[in-house]
Amino acid sequence: MRELKIDPELRDLLPPLSDEEKKKLEDSLLKLGYKGAPIYTWHGYIVDGHNRYELCRKHNIDFLTDDLDLGDNATIIDVMEWMINTQLGRRNLPPAQRISVVDKFKRKIQEQAENKKIESNQLFRGNRYTGKLESSPNGEQSKKIHTDKELAKMAGVGTGTIARYNRVMNSDDEELKKKVLSDEVKINTAYEEIRKKETRICKVCGKEKKIIDFFGNDNICKECTRKEAEKNVNIPKMQSKSTQIEDIKDVYEDVLTAKNAKDQINQDYELSWLNETCTDFISQVNDRLFDLLCAVEKMDREHIEEANSVFENFISNVFDIQEKLNNKMKVEEM
Numbered sequence: 009m010r011e012l013k014i015d016p017e018l019r020d021l022l023p024p025l026s027d028e029e030k031k032k033l034e035d036s037l038l039k040l041g042y043k044g045a046p047i048y049t050w051h052g053y054i055v056d057g058h059n060r061y062e063l064c065r066k067h068n069i070d071f072l073t074d075d076l077d078l079g080d081n082a083t084i085i086d087v088m089e090w091m092i093n094t095q096l097g098r099r100n101l102p103p104a105q106r107i108s109v110v111d112k113f114k115r116k117i118q119e120q121a122e123n124k125k126i127e128s129n130q131l132f133r134g135n136r137y138t139g140k141l142e143s144s145p146n147g148e149q150s151k152k153i154h155t156d157k158e159l160a161k162m163a164g165v166g167t168g169t170i171a172r173y174n175r176v177m178n179s180d181d182e183e184l185k186k187k188v189l190s191d192e193v194k195i196n197t198a199y200e201e202i203r204k205k206e207t208r209i210c211k212v213c214g215k216e217k218k219i220i221d222f223f224g225n226d227n228i229c230k231e232c233t234r235k236e237a238e239k240n241v242n243i244p245k246m247q248s249k250s251t252q253i254e255d256i257k258d259v260y261e262d263v264l265t266a267k268n269a270k271d272q273i274n275q276d277y278e279l280s281w282l283n284e285t286c287t288d289f290i291s292q293v294n295d296r297l298f299d300l301l302c303a304v305e306k307m308d309r310e311h312i313e314e315a316n317s318v319f320e321n322f323i324s325n326v327f328d329i330q331e332k333l334n335n336k337m338k339v340e341e342m
């Protein structure tokens with residue numbers, strides 16, 4: 009039987025199968041033998057099929073292999089990206105676990121960039137060549153560093169959810185972190201819990217106040233900001249219209265991204281994705297307009313009216329979607 013190499017980092021990129029999933033796979037292999045896609049390898053290392061490989065070896069079942077060709081310049085980053093794109097969608101994982109997979113990927117990119125920086129610094133130490141290298145020691149690599157938006161897409165969640173996840177994971181509430189990762193507590197609930205506990209000291213009045221008593225990342229509490237604003241006639245510059253539209257487009261894009269190949273569709277996953285996306289949208293808008301950034305307080309009548317028409321448009325689109333669902337049910341009843 010062919011022996012394949014295992015890289016722990018690649019093996020552990022996605023969470024292990026549940027006992028139940030593993031049992032199902034084992035039963036199917038014993039009953040039907042090896043079926044379906046080959047076990048993929050890259051330079052001899054398994055990149056898809058760790059579980060099937062382990063079970064085939066255990067029961068001495070023949071399996072197929074195929075080499076993954078990502079081109080000569082491919083690195084482990086490309087391999088991980090391929091793994092996430094092909095494997096994350098077919099696993100029915102809760103959002104927190106999907107984000108944690110993408111988070112491992114992001115850390116790997118950072119680690120690689122850091123290594124490359126050290127390498128090139130060592131390489132050029134004592135050399136007169138200084139300027140250019142230090143400013144861009146890893147130009148090629150940094151081009152590849154994925155934006156939060158791209159990472160969010162990979163995980164199949166909104167960027168807001170990633171931000172909330174990070175806030176929770178950066179907290180010192182170990183118990184809560186564990187519960188989020190095991191899907192016992194939803195990301196939004198955990199985030200609210202963390203936020204309620206956070207305080208900040210106001211730079212003006214010196215009082216320790218809850219985070220909700222500040223605008224966004226301000227160091228001056230709302231009360232002091234208001235007092236300050238009353239003294240000041242200058243109206244702060246409005247966020248440009250095009251950025252606002254970009255933001256709304258982001259939300260649409262998140263809503264519209266069909267991440268998974270059609271044949272991998274899992275209806276429970278779709279439902280939790282829908283739920284997560286809608287909840288995320290509502291809490292992002294609430295945070296931005298009212299609760300956290302309180303943008304609405306800096307908007308004039310004209311802009312509030314425009315925001316209102318954006319919502320009118322949005323609501324009518326939502327009604328259209330609901331109509332489609334209703335029609336689908338009617339067809340089903342006939």
Ligand SMILES: [Zn+2]
Pocket residue numbers: 210211212213214215228229230231232
């Ligand atoms: Zn204050």
